[in-house]
Amino acid sequence: MGRPMELGLKGKVALVTGASRGIGREIALTLARNGADIAINYLSSDETAKKIEEAIRELGRKAVRIQCSVSGYKAAEAMVKTVRDTLGPIDILVNNAGIIRDKFLINMEPDDWVDVINTNLLGVFNVTKHVAFSMMRRRSGRIVNMASLSGIVGSPGQTNYTASKGGIIGFTKSLSRELAPFGVNVNAVAPGYIETDMLTGIPKEMLNRYLEYIPLRRFGKAEEVSDVVLFLASNLSNYLTGQVIRVDGGLF
Ligand code: NAP
Numbered sequence: 132m133g134r135p136m137e138l139g140l141k142g143k144v145a146l147v148t149g150a151s152r153g154i155g156r157e158i159a160l161t162l163a164r165n166g167a168d169i170a171i172n173y174l175s176s177d178e179t180a181k182k183i184e185e186a187i188r189e190l191g192r193k194a195v196r197i198q199c200s201v202s203g204y205k206a207a208e209a210m211v212k213t214v215r216d217t218l219g220p221i222d223i224l225v226n227n228a229g230i231i232r233d234k235f236l237i238n239m240e241p242d243d244w245v246d247v248i249n250t251n252l253l254g255v256f257n258v259t260k261h262v263a264f265s266m267m268r269r270r271s272g273r274i275v276n277m278a279s280l281s282g283i284v285g286s287p288g289q290t291n292y293t294a295s296k297g298g299i300i301g302f303t304k305s306l307s308r309e310l311a312p313f314g315v316n317v318n319a320v321a322p323g324y325i326e327t328d329m330l331t332g333i334p335k336e337m338l339n340r341y342l343e344y345i346p347l348r349r350f351g352k353a354e355e356v357s358d359v360v361l362f363l364a365s366n367l368s369n370y371l372t373g374q375v376i377r378v379d380g381g382l383f
Contacts, residue, residue, distance in 0.1 A: 139366035141166035144218045146211070148201050148258060149228030151176035153327030154277065156183055157353035158225050158360045165361060167223065168193035170214040174200055174228070193218055201228045201254030211261040220269065223364045224262045226255040226299075227277040231329060233288045244291045251295035255302060263306075267313040274310075275363045276303050278319040280379045296321075300375055307373030316372040318363045323379025325351040346381035 145162045149155040151173035159169045160183065169187050171194060173180040180196040187194035195217045199210040214221055229251045232243040255276055266272030281289050282296025300319055307317035324330060324341055330350065342348060356378050362368050363376070 137366055138165050138361070140223075140361075140364065143167045143222040143364075144170070144214065144220065145223035145225065145364065146170040146172065146214050146221050146258070146262070147225040147227055148172040148254065149174075150183065151180040151196075153329065154322070154325060154353045154356045155225070155227040157357040158227060159183055160186065161354065161357040161361050162223065162225075162364060163187040163190050163192045163194070165365070166192070167364075168218045170194075170210075170218060170221075171196040172199055172201065172210060172228065174198070200250070201226075201258055202249040204257050204260075207254075207257035208261045211258065215265075220265050221262050222266075222271065223273045223275070224259065224266075225275045225277070225360055225364070226258055228254055229277060229279075229295075229329075231289070231292050231332070233292065233332075235288055236290050239291065247291040248295050248298075251292070252298045252302075255299055259302075259306070263310065263315070266315045267310060270314040272310075272315040273364045274303075274306070274315065274317040275360050276317070276319040278303070278321040278375060280321050280323045280377060280382060283321055283375070283377070284383055303375065304373050311372055316363075316368065318368070318372060319375045320356060320359050320363070321375050321377045321379070322356050323351060323377070323382045325353060325356055325378075327353055344382060345379070349380065351378060351380060 145167045147159045150159040150171040184194040184196045199206045278299045279296040281293045303319040
């Protein structure tokens, strides 16, 4: 007889950064549908963040939306405190917020580099730093970091972005070893091309060219990434830490 599947998310508190759109929005809704209370972090899309907050409350879960740039250390600290005060200690942290400023290196300005590194990589440090100790003390927790296939294989025009995503992978591996003795699992997800606002900036001809290289012959959907995050946040992945799971339709 098989074991009953218990995801173990009921009543857990999840903070999802960059949850107002795209993949983060889908992660917030998926975790909520499976019983978690959700803190929705965003930078500027207050209207859409509010709609997600309402949708989560309609699911019968608690939700709070918090405007905060993850690139600020003090702001991240204040955000984590707000989550604790309103929902309780954080059980699941999904570091998803991310931006692109694609340019070939010879055209890249220092601001293009700094903005991407500060949001994507420093942001992961800032938020995780304020969540990790509480997870260690409670001897349980899940941290899921949003990397990218580009951070593994490289991508022209994305030296800033790939440096940030490669950095996230190294961070994930080191932190998983630091936190494993405390029962906290740390993993990363590396999506390929996923249909969100992030892809809309890429010219159509280029996108069609990418399609030829994807064995599954289509771009991914945000929910196909959030399903993997659900797995990593749940009891189904109890013996998995320090891993990078690619969600890329078989690319490369
Ligand atoms: P998206 O649709 O552009 O959404 C980005 C999210 O990040 C938004 O919620 C945005 O908030 C938030 N954000 C941006 N800067 C922030 C900051 N400083 N502080 C807090 N939140 C911030 O992107 P996506 O495609 O869903 O990507 C989500 C993650 O997946 C990113 O880390 C991205 O690098 C990664 N990824 C995406 C793809 C893809 O093909 N789409 C592939 C590989 C990896 P506002 O709405 O307020 O701006």
